[in-house]
Amino acid sequence: MGNRKMQTGWFLAAALALAALCVLGLGQCGSREQRAEKNSIRLGILLYRGDDTFVGTLRQSLEEQAKRYEKETGIKVVLNIEDAKENQNTQNTQAERLISLGYDALCVNIVDRSMASTIIANAMAADVPVVFFNREPVEEDLQLWEKLYYVGADAKESAVLQGNLVVDKYQQDPSSIDLNGDGKVNYVLLEGETSHQDSLIRTEWSIQTLMDGGVPLEKLTGGIANWERNQASALTEQWLTQFPGEIELIISNNDDMALGALDAMERLNIMDKINVVGIDGTPAGMQALEEGALLGTVQSDRTEYAHAIFTIAAAMALEEKPEEKLTLSDGKYYWSRQVPVKRE
Numbered sequence: 001m002g003n004r005k006m007q008t009g010w011f012l013a014a015a016l017a018l019a020a021l022c023v024l025g026l027g028q029c030g031s032r033e034q035r036a037e038k039n040s041i042r043l044g045i046l047l048y049r050g051d052d053t054f055v056g057t058l059r060q061s062l063e064e065q066a067k068r069y070e071k072e073t074g075i076k077v078v079l080n081i082e083d084a085k086e087n088q089n090t091q092n093t094q095a096e097r098l099i100s101l102g103y104d105a106l107c108v109n110i111v112d113r114s115m116a117s118t119i120i121a122n123a124m125a126a127d128v129p130v131v132f133f134n135r136e137p138v139e140e141d142l143q144l145w146e147k148l149y150y151v152g153a154d155a156k157e158s159a160v161l162q163g164n165l166v167v168d169k170y171q172q173d174p175s176s177i178d179l180n181g182d183g184k185v186n187y188v189l190l191e192g193e194t195s196h197q198d199s200l201i202r203t204e205w206s207i208q209t210l211m212d213g214g215v216p217l218e219k220l221t222g223g224i225a226n227w228e229r230n231q232a233s234a235l236t237e238q239w240l241t242q243f244p245g246e247i248e249l250i251i252s253n254n255d256d257m258a259l260g261a262l263d264a265m266e267r268l269n270i271m272d273k274i275n276v277v278g279i280d281g282t283p284a285g286m287q288a289l290e291e292g293a294l295l296g297t298v299q300s301d302r303t304e305y306a307h308a309i310f311t312i313a314a315a316m317a318l319e320e321k322p323e324e325k326l327t328l329s330d331g332k333y334y335w336s337r338q339v340p341v342k343r344e
Helices: 002-023 032-037 053-073 088-100 117-126 155-172 197-212 229-242 255-267 283-290 302-317
Strands: 040-047 076-083 105-108 130-133 148-152 185-191 217-224 249-252 275-277 296-300 333-335 338-342
Touching: 040 053, 040 088, 040 302, 053 076, 053 255, 053 302, 076 088, 088 105, 088 117, 105 117, 105 302, 117 130, 130 302, 148 302, 155 197, 155 249, 155 275, 155 296, 155 338, 185 197, 185 229, 185 255, 197 217, 217 229, 229 255, 249 255, 255 275, 255 283, 283 296, 283 338
Parallel strands: 040 076, 040 105, 105 130, 130 148, 148 333, 185 217, 185 249, 249 275
Antiparallel strands: 296 338
């Protein structure tokens, strides 16, 4: 922790020094006034992993937002979308390049939430605002500068809504969840990344909500599937073989892993015998729900989500105030709306 504080302090000092050179006209920083006079804006979109299903839906919605904005305002929008492929050093280089090219704002889906200070320092030095999204940097980093924002879905709310989907079903008909009627619900847990804050919070609060709702839980096992469908499928097949006929509930931190569990169940021909719940409300997740394969999911309004990211970035690019366009928490955070969706 001590080394990290020193690193953050060093980056901050470097950023402030370079910012001072910009004020004196000695740095290659460009003029914010000149940018504001332009009839176009350039936004860099940095993704932690381009093939992540939920992030992919946000990318599509951001592109739709840009087109809509152009039609409504007459201001041309240039989006440069970069995929870091889960490498923080790659993402740092991508950010540095876009900043050097004079982009007006960055929208960053950070690879490592604890390592945002490098991008922040470079952005501060060039006076380029940053909107982080989906993967929340630590609070101390977001407080380094007034032009840093975060857009996401509240992880605790996601988990509580997911847990209540099962609680409601159990209270209506205990036998629909306690499939063998032995007075306990045997479950397995598919978790996202080990250090991802959403994964940790979703895991904790989904289980806590089930317990608070009176569902008699018995954990059989759990594992990390890194948000990925294929990894979740392999884990679930292993568990179904290890605990034949025992698993009654599969709790997944996201829809992709829930779909992976359904894939494994289909291969073993045990569909409709285990309840599966996810989070995100992806198109594929919603289709599985409509087909009756998924018990429930928690849907984020991706249009609203992307609208918030784009609105903050565009406002800052034009030196407008985001808080006059959106309701922000603590002046920095926008929490996207979520709704639970049940099979029936």
